[in-house]
Amino acid sequence: MQLGLVGLGRMGGNMAARLRAAGHQVVGFDRDPHVSEVAGLPELVAALVPPRIVWVMVPAEVTDATVDEVAGLLAPGDLIIDGGNSHFSLDRPRAERLNARGIGYLDVGVSGGIWGREEGYALMVGGEAAHVARAQPIFDALKPAGEYGFVHAGPVGAGHYAKMVHNGIEYALMQAYAEGYELLRASEYVTNVPAVIKSWRSGTVVRSWLLDLLDQALDEDPELAGLRGYAEDTGEGRWTVDEAVRLAVPVHAISAALFARFTSRQDDSPAMKAVAALRNQFGGHAVKRD
């Protein structure tokens, strides 16, 4: 099968390699001319035999512009797939714009990160069943072996929605291990914390891929001494909490994990300055001053 792929970064580049290894023909464009395989989007589209499928794998902030630019070069019957981390609310308007020109649209949440090239990418797909069926050979090549790792989650938007919730869960899972790790470190009882984490990889209720990764990190740096306790967020945790607020769903652990990241990025806490000030005001409690 033939696929146009726009965006050959860390994700797109590895996906192209996995698709080619499965025997598919990939024409790749990247705005970095050193990476791109064609001169531009017109050349990419010209290299594909209609009806075309073009997979867009670019940063969320340029996805809408890229999709519209690609669409301007396509013809009725073609199909655009957005595999980036778009907010799900953009998918339906995007699909409607494309449908008005006879172009199909699928939104795909992609998980797997740098491990995906070898282990496969988990795919969560939103859109019409006929479009999903057309792209299924591509999905089958990208997904992990076995019965899991692919789902047609619902209509347009459902793929990115499922991926967003996946990432929200991921925030709280990471926070769970992190809190347990810190408690083990703080206690005087357990003398070999990395060995405890390692032992949990088999037979326990908490075994998981994230736990395996934590063990690997501790193998490389048993005290995590080379790291600062500073964690960015890429937006999907916030979107999950936004959605929980919209739908009035109590997400105690997910929101706690998100807020813990915000705290981690503060040099000092205005809120805790206020707490210190109030303790000093009403009780004369000592404060620390800069």
Add this chain to the structure above:
Amino acid sequence: MQLGLVGLGRMGGNMAARLRAAGHQVVGFDRDPHVSEVAGLPELVAALVPPRIVWVMVPAEVTDATVDEVAGLLAPGDLIIDGGNSHFSLDRPRAERLNARGIGYLDVGVSGGIWGREEGYALMVGGEAAHVARAQPIFDALKPAGEYGFVHAGPVGAGHYAKMVHNGIEYALMQAYAEGYELLRASEYVTNVPAVIKSWRSGTVVRSWLLDLLDQALDEDPELAGLRGYAEDTGEGRWTVDEAVRLAVPVHAISAALFARFTSRQDDSPAMKAVAALRNQFGGHAVKRD
């Protein structure tokens, strides 16, 4: 190797079966005469050749009494292992009582539940290295195959401590999946929630044994319609939060998961009655009355 096993309940019974399958000789006592293999603890001790090892696997609330009763029948050089869910703070006093009589003591946190008989039990051990070495053949038979699933975590108390933190993490992991599940259910985007959960079992960042179990539960009851949203706790989540308070470790997600269980068990919320009353007082906002 020969082992006395006190407590042949769901855990002890399966552990005896796994030990025997590995070729060890197990003499089992249970206070239920229909289950017990000997008439009493004296008969159990008499059936073992010194130096003896007796593994106590009884509910936490009767462990101290059982250990002391067993110790009264043992001789210097014997070893008692507590594999139950004792609070770690009881281990050191217990070990000191036993050591005064020349009897060794190991505390072992055991994970694996009803799956352990086939897949093996993850073991977290606290105590002296010489005692651990003596019992190692027993541990090797109980643990899962492979390099993980066993750790000598530190001195007496470290085994139960590690198991406690394991369970605290487990609370927050379960809460993470549960919140994501509820959000997917609440949204109008994803139309096939169980299929999304199932797809996550491979290739995703959130893949884990707990996720596999959630998928199995949804296979059996796709809406979880037969269940009430009511969750007990067996104490280790509370102990983890107690320890976090003692050591001033911020455990946002673990405490949120514990408190979510408390909320789940309330028929009504006194706190939210108070919120409703205050909203009514200052703003004349409508309230719901019984």
